[in-house]
Amino acid sequence: MLRTSLRAVADPLRSHICLSCIARRQIAPVPLRQFHRIPALRSEAIESKPELPNVIGNNGSDIPVPKTEEASKDVSQEQQSDGDNTNVEGGSPQADGRERSKGKARARERQRRSKKTKNAEEAKQQEGLQEFKPANESEGVKEDQSNAFGSGIKNSPGARLLNDLFNKQPTSTSTSTSTSTFTPTAQAPKERASKSSISHLSSFIKVKETGKIDLQNDKLEALDVPQPPVPGLAFGLDRVLFNPGVYQLRDPRSRVYNFDPYLGNIMPVTEFDFDTLKEYITSSRDETLRETAIKHGKKYAGSSSSMTTVLSQFHYLLSAWRGVDTRMISQGFPDKLRTFTRLLRAPAAMFLHYQDGTYAIDADKEFDSANILMNLGKSMEKMLTMPKEEYERYRRSHENKITAEEENAVPESYHFSTLGDFIMRSQLDAHDPRLPGTGMFDLKTRAVVSIRMDAQNFEHGLGYEIKDRCGEFESYEREYFDMIRAAFLKYSLQVRVGRMDGIFVAFHNIERIFGFQYISLPEMDQSLHGTSDTTLGDTEFQLSIKLWNEILDKVTARFPEQSLRLHFETRDAVTPFMYIFAEPVSKSQIQTIQSKNKDKIEAYQQRLLNLTPKEGDADLDAPMTDEAESPVTAPEETAEIEPVERSLFAMALSVKNFVNGKEVARPENLTASDEWTIEYELNEVSAKQGATLYKMCQTRRQKALDVRGEDEVDVAQNVYIRRLRNISKLGRKHREQENELDNEAGVVTYGEK
Known part of the structure; x- marks a missing residue:
């Protein structure tokens, strides 16, 4: 497992960040999820793991993330296995059980908030508000919602860190053959968004004329x-x-x-x-x-x-x-x-x-x-x-x-x-x-x-x-x-x-x-x-x-x-x-x-x-x-x-x-x-x-x-x-x-x- 160590400013102890877990989960809370030495804390971190979509690299290889019920069972088994391992390492079963229960409760609460936020965003879209659209979507590439780099997730700290680590660019899972013609220069151009460049004037526009x-x-x-x-x-x-x-x-x-x-x-x-x-x-x-x-x-x-x-x-x-x-x-x-x-x-x-x-x-x-x-x-x-x-x-x-x-x-x-x-x-x-x-x-x-x-x-x-x-x-x-x-x-x-x-x-x-x-x-x-x-x-x-x-x-x-x-x-x-x-x-x-x-x-x-x-x-x-x-x-x-x-x-x-x-x-x-x-x-x-x-x-x-x-x-x-x-x-x-x-x-x- 690939890890990197960051020394805390106020604490002489080292906090470990597991980059492979970031690759597995695409996005982590800020600060990034820590790899804990204490078994109970590590178990809590595993239990609170959010369910997120796939990450697809430039080489086309996928890092699978469970989506079906069977996959969810596999995750549960994996989590249980992790919990068993903590007992072997000397953790208290009663403490582990209490921590797992707290972790599950916190996970359910986060899922509830995430679902509420998603419903609110869908309501805004129905009202006609413009939202962020990636650059390649404006070029005819339909962004797959299962892509971890689409619709806001791609700009998350974890996803950006993963891209930098493997020197990869976000790509789409769409079968469309359209690709961006952007070529890096000395000064990279700013990303084009679907939001109008003059949206701040939308309420003051009297007449609009288009042409080619x-x-x-x-x-x-x-x-x-x-x-x-x-x-x-x-x-x-x-x-x-x-x-x-x-x-x-x-x-x-x-x-x-x-x-x-x-x-x-x-x-x-x-x-x-x-x-x-x-x-x-x-x-x-x-x-x-x-x-x-x-x-x-x-x-x-x-x-x-x-x-x-x-x-x-x-x-x-x-x-x-x-x-x-x-x-x-x-x-x-x-x-x-x-x-x-x-x-x-x-x-x-x-x-x-x-x-x-x-x-x-x-x-x-x-x-x-x-x-x-x-x-x-x-x-x-x-x-x-x-x-x-x-x-x-x-x-x-x-x-x-x-x-x-x-x-x-x-x-x-x-x-x-x-x-x-x-x-x-x-x-x-x-x-x-x-x-x-x-x-x-x-x-x-x-x-x-x-x-x-x-x-x-x-x-x-x-x-x-x-x-x-x-x-x-x-x-x-x-x-x-x-x-x-x-x-x-x-x-x-x-x-x-x-x-x-x-x-x-x-x-x-x-x-x-x-x-x-x-x-x-x-x-x-x-x-x-x-x-x-x-x-x-x-x-x-x-x-x-x-x-x-x-x-x-x-x-x-x-x-x-x-x-x-x-x-x-x-x-x-x-x-x-x-x-x-x-x-x-x-x-x-x-x-x-x-x-x-x-x-x-x-x-x-x-x-x-x-x-x-x-x-x-x-x-x-x-x-x-x-x-x-x-x-x-x-x-x-x-x-x-x-x-x-x-x-x-x-x-x-x-x-x-x-x-x-x-x-x-x-x-x-x-x-x-x-x-x-x-x-x-x-x-x-x-x-x-x-x-x-x-x-x-x-x-x-x-x-x-x-x-x-x-x-x-x-x-x-x-x-x-x-x-x-x-x-x-x-x-x-x-x-x-x-x-x-x-x-x-x-x-x-x-x-x-």
């Missing part, structure tokens, strides 16, 4: 719109496109530059003339986009930047909050988080501008704030795609400085794509004909962690440098891990909207560039979807667009020919669901919301562009003021921009995923031969309850966006930020030593002899 979405008739299509040529990479950086991993600008061991040392020093934002750059055109102000939408009969028009936040919410819904895959990270990396960052999980908001029969999608900028990375990204994109002499013309002090007229003479290049009623625009940054597909790729300038976590006060993190490939800090591994959690989802969606091949990343600390890396779409999909086959990500993207299309059709039918403000939020429940809120807004209200922080942004830009280098770093360790910690408007001011009387359309969306006709929690390892379809349920919520949920959603969004950094709060008091600042301080000393070595030994570049 597949991709049999609609596919992403490219529009042939003539465009000017797209530039390629300069300084020989195209070598990075065809080498996986990081390409360091300078080898730290040999101190040899792999590329032109000019890339090592970034032009300060105070010297770059941003006034000469072309202004970014939003979807609502893009006449070409609107005309193209009308020409092709499309109803909704958006850009990659305005659509990705909402599409991210659909990813959470369809993937049931799949955790990120970090197998690309080394085993020694200490950070074990597998969730997306706080900023990425925040509710998404957008405006739907009505214009001549079409609706333009703009991102909601109510809580936007300025930072240096917005400016630096524009200037660095120019540096990476232009010869040195031409790029220097953007310097304010250059004698032949480029003019705004020259800059505007070269129009931007875009890709236009359609799916359903959507037309999507994507700005093109760079091109190389040797890459697969269209050869297009996106340029991304990625600041180091010390800058990203406090971009408003970037001066504190200027000394932080990347020195190693792996490690918790000052490594490319740290930056890659943070990109997985904070940026890959957004990057991959932008790549898909623009029909690109991947992204080219330049790692920097605002002052210096440390290295480059080309990350293809399959590599991003590996971290996001657990597979390098882009079929899963492509299918999810297209299903998201079609599901979004259905929602917007319903909203615009409720408020025809009106501009709207919408919020989308996927809630992390046992079965995820999405809140959707829509309200009509006027042009003046949109302008008020979009320009809410305009004055603060302009003031920051003025301070930034007139910034002078600081002497010393004594002030860098001082706590930040309250003014610096509040980059956006206080919550009390939010109510001023909202209309006093408004019509609100609140909905709750839940979906079911089907792969090849079989329901799954989330698709895994999808291939081109698989068919993924979605059944959705869209429930309209009553006005009063919808207003309450809407206010809560807006509050959650503000709290998520009202702090700087990707995933940190309370910057001044945060230990993590303090650590980054200390590393930056040491990095500034390291840079001084490196500069001294360069002055003494000179600079060597690859290719020079």
Whole structure:
């Protein structure tokens, strides 16, 4: 007999638990039934043994439990035999008889209570109340009531312990051939229950609408719109496109530059003339986009930047909050988080501008704030795609400085794509004909962690440098891990909207560039979807667009020919669901919301562009003021921009995923031969309850966006930020030593002899 010993906390004696008895009885009272040394107590435990159904293992072998009268007699005989054995061991027959009588009485009482509870549960089922249903039942497998792991017993402590002991999964005794297609991943999905994911809203639902979405008739299509040529990479950086991993600008061991040392020093934002750059055109102000939408009969028009936040919410819904895959990270990396960052999980908001029969999608900028990375990204994109002499013309002090007229003479290049009623625009940054597909790729300038976590006060993190490939800090591994959690989802969606091949990343600390890396779409999909086959990500993207299309059709039918403000939020429940809120807004209200922080942004830009280098770093360790910690408007001011009387359309969306006709929690390892379809349920919520949920959603969004950094709060008091600042301080000393070595030994570049 297999036994294990547990030492009691308050008692030096050992209490023994018989695991084979647990296997026989499937479930034991809490605490688990003890194997007693005292014969009388052991006899009592045997007499009080409840009658429970069979346990069936994965190998199909049964551990029989008596069910018939004959079997019950066998049990009685076995119990009597046990009682006889106790006498042999020296127990008193009179005491044993009294204990057996007490045990039988207690057993009868438990059976009576169990029967009463069972009758009450059956009565509830007849009244229509929903109860727990195992995951495999939702996939067509009928749960046998004789299975010890069904109907509540399978979650008991004894059954769970038995499963863990033998490393088995609960199975059904049904003869059905249906099986679950669940595949274990780094983060196991939550068990799907039959109970509705929005049952808490059941009393507030006014209208329910169901439907099915597949991709049999609609596919992403490219529009042939003539465009000017797209530039390629300069300084020989195209070598990075065809080498996986990081390409360091300078080898730290040999101190040899792999590329032109000019890339090592970034032009300060105070010297770059941003006034000469072309202004970014939003979807609502893009006449070409609107005309193209009308020409092709499309109803909704958006850009990659305005659509990705909402599409991210659909990813959470369809993937049931799949955790990120970090197998690309080394085993020694200490950070074990597998969730997306706080900023990425925040509710998404957008405006739907009505214009001549079409609706333009703009991102909601109510809580936007300025930072240096917005400016630096524009200037660095120019540096990476232009010869040195031409790029220097953007310097304010250059004698032949480029003019705004020259800059505007070269129009931007875009890709236009359609799916359903959507037309999507994507700005093109760079091109190389040797890459697969269209050869297009996106340029991304990625600041180091010390800058990203406090971009408003970037001066504190200027000394932080990347020195190693792996490690918790000052490594490319740290930056890659943070990109997985904070940026890959957004990057991959932008790549898909623009029909690109991947992204080219330049790692920097605002002052210096440390290295480059080309990350293809399959590599991003590996971290996001657990597979390098882009079929899963492509299918999810297209299903998201079609599901979004259905929602917007319903909203615009409720408020025809009106501009709207919408919020989308996927809630992390046992079965995820999405809140959707829509309200009509006027042009003046949109302008008020979009320009809410305009004055603060302009003031920051003025301070930034007139910034002078600081002497010393004594002030860098001082706590930040309250003014610096509040980059956006206080919550009390939010109510001023909202209309006093408004019509609100609140909905709750839940979906079911089907792969090849079989329901799954989330698709895994999808291939081109698989068919993924979605059944959705869209429930309209009553006005009063919808207003309450809407206010809560807006509050959650503000709290998520009202702090700087990707995933940190309370910057001044945060230990993590303090650590980054200390590393930056040491990095500034390291840079001084490196500069001294360069002055003494000179600079060597690859290719020079």
